[in-house]
Amino acid sequence: MLKTSLIFVGIAFVAVVLADLEVSTQHPWLEMGRMLEGIFTPELPVIWEFKASLLNTAVFALCGTFLGVILGIGLAFFFQYLPVRLFCAFIRAIHEIFWAFIFLPVVGLNSICGVLAIAIPYAGIFAKVYAEIIQESDQQPLEGIPKDTHRLSRFFYGVLPVIYADTKHYTAYRFECALRSSAILGFIGLPTLGYHLETFFKEGMYSEAAALLIVFYLLIASLKYWLKPRLIPVYVVLAFALLSREISLSWENVARFFTYEILPWPMRRQGVRDGTYRVSFVLIPVLEWVKGIWLDEAWEGIWKTVVLTQIVLVGTGLFSLFVFPFACRHFAGKVANRIWHYLLIIVRTTPEYILAYIFLTLWGPSMLPAVWAILLHNGAILAFLSSNNADLVQLRIDAPLKRIDRYFYEILPRIYGQFLAFLFYRWEVMMRESAILGILGIYTLGFYIHSAISDDQIDKVMLLILFTAMLNMGIDSISQVVRRRLKISTKLSIAS
């Protein structure tokens, strides 16, 4: 494990050298002071004024997650077939924001766009996780069920009770993620929280931004109090009822979009020129077109995305290894623990896009804001997890007294495997995040996709998203191989 870790550290070093990291604003510290002032003087009336966007954030998340669960269950039933698995891997390789980019030209900036942007990738995620939970669940109870029992009864008595806890737990976690996704969809124009947050940050109205953020944190922190299983059907019905009906959906447009507009320009060129709008199947010009995009944009986009991903992968790891002791009972006192605990929760609850936007405002466009946004967000997640694991370790009575010794000889060795597994598991998440942060001005894939959308070049958008998905699936595969080779898994196994 050490060798692999060092190899990745080496790669990150090279990446840092190659990356463009700089602070280009005039008065970053002054701005930060203004932000802090804003946090301590939140403009609370704003909450009522923008209650619609808050409601939309929750409603999109709820409807999106619900649809994702239904579709995911359906897909999970066929998970034994490779095409299904590949399809699910593909749809979850594309970030929600990119899905929104795909649906934007078709349905416009409305609730359908928002809900589908969440529902589709989540369907892929749920399919995989549900299939895995069932596969790894205890098979023993099934042996006690009579042989000729109908499949459905067998499922409800022998499978569902066994997987219920894990499934509920994961679905609740995903809903929390959906709230985050929903919030940041506002940054590209959908009527959720991010929409107003962007305005506030741009105008330096930090008190207003703080107010909205505080409500967001409270919403997520209070989830466990109001997200009770029995009330879910009520919430879902309410959410769908509240979904804005201001949609003028023309099925013709949808059909035309998916069968014509996404086709590469060379295939449409002739038809447009002679007014027939015919589609011509011209292989060579299409390949030339692909090559053109690859050389001009895709290659740089991929390269920059990978550079950023590798930096944050290692940075996150180092950050959490450094930070987790502060929240761990073996190293810090109760008060410090509590404080760090809450700090970590706040940072991991903040969507990385919002963190990036904050740093962008402070430091100007370069890779620096993106690095810190992804690093802090994932680092907080990992530090939180590691400190929880470390808390479970029971030290022997003659364990070393010096905290440094305890860290390196007692705690770190025991949790390193699971820590590394989780870090590699987040690798593809970090890559997705690196890709979309291109929207904020660095030349990762998101930048080029965003440009293409602004120029209404749907065909290029699709091609670039395809490249992004393939990169993501590639990293996910490597991550699984690495974890298998190192024989580490995200399942807890602390031998104390």
Add this chain to the structure above:
Amino acid sequence: MGSDTLPLLFNLDQENISCQDTTILKNVTLEINQGEKVGLIGPSGAGKTTLLRTLYQRVSGQSSFVHQHYALVPQLSVFHNVYVGRLDRNTTSQNLINLVYPREQVRQEIFPVLDSLGIKEKSFVRVGELSGGEMQRVAVARAIYRQESILLADEPVSSIDPHQAGAVLELINQVAETVVMSLHAVELALKYAERIIGLHNGEIQFDLSAEEVTPVILKELYQQS
């Protein structure tokens, strides 16, 4: 060839039974007629579980089975676990409704079974929260509720206090016509089974009626390496 009046239920003739490429039972010849109460004894690893499972596979739809590791659903209550015993005999909608709200009729069927095993007070407690002995009683209750004429049991009283084990075995003998059970407590086998089959290293060492089994025979069975 069974006797004139009682049908032959199980008939193995010089069979080798393997599980995942390892031969566990060698050269097994065995006949069991309806109405017999058979006890399987022998050291751990002798093949008792495999033999029971083999017999079960031949009569699965018409028999009840008590598993060595209970095979219960820990997240469901005692009541629902016992109900599973007849899951294949009800319609799917009946099963689903029962999961949410057990009908009075079903309660009237299951409660007496729970009562006879002393676990009625825990009817709606999750099985995962019970002690080992209580869980075993639930497993036995499920087999009894199924009410088949053939009952196969793999160590049905291993976690039950010896004083109370007798009552459970008595109950099993009453409820089922044909019983084949493995027991590690030899005294219980001799008392509650009429025919004893001694297994050792995958082979049948002896097949005698309970009276014919002597301490010498038992010593030979258990003390071989």
